[in-house]
Amino acid sequence: MTSQSSDIVTAGLLVIGDEILSGRTKDVNIATTAEYCTDLGIELREVRVVADVTDDIIAGLDALRSRYTYVFTTGGIGPTHDDITADAVAKAFGVALPINDEARAMLETRWKSTGTEVNAARLRMARIPEGASLIVNAVSAAPGFRIGNVHVMAGVPIIMKSMLEAIAPTLKGGKKVLSMSVAAGVGEGAVGEQLGALQEQYPDVKMGSYPQMGAGYVRTELVLRSSDEARLREATDKVRAMVNAAHAAAGIPPLAD
16 A cells, blocks of 8 residues: 555545446435545545446455555445445455354344345345455444455445444544635636646645526635645635735625635
8 A cells, every 4th residue: 555644544436336337326325435535634636437347346456455445445345236346355365254153143233133034135235355354344243354455335324324423433543634615707818827836835735616697697605625724714815815816806895704
């Protein structure tokens, strides 16, 4: 795994499923993961979406797990033939994929309480790569798992969220990334050049520009992010001054203090 600065923790997310790529299912797990990462001080730096194809899953895993502190995957750990994520992860790590006794016990306890038949399809959800530890699923009992720096979770949003809650205490957080925003009453073109110059002056503060357009108005939301609060506030003051200069040139009142 690529080494990271001691105060920066990074993550990549691999979203797995033909249903996502076809548009049949609208993904919400990306936003959920991003929010959890932000709350924990983890920088989510990359998201990939791949089909239910073993080689594609392995390629995505190998690329992400070598670059980031943590990798999260969603989707493909259910009971049907196209749920191949566990198979792909086991192959990527070069380990076997047996039925895990602990996982089977979790599932059979739930099935007994609900009168659910134990069959081969359902037991697919108890297959866990050798050497992996389980991620508890408080919703439906079928566990996810962790192997190396890879955390394999369900695609169903409510289950995936419960798994994130289960693993959150085990994740190492980095410096909290803070954000500030400035609402400019002009378009990006009026501030783009100056914003670029400020970004060069403050390379440790990420600056984003997000245009907003509607009937009769054009605005730009400028968002600044950094783990250094003092630098963030200093850069934000410079951006506010820049925006006020653009407002004056356009005959727009200055920003409220």
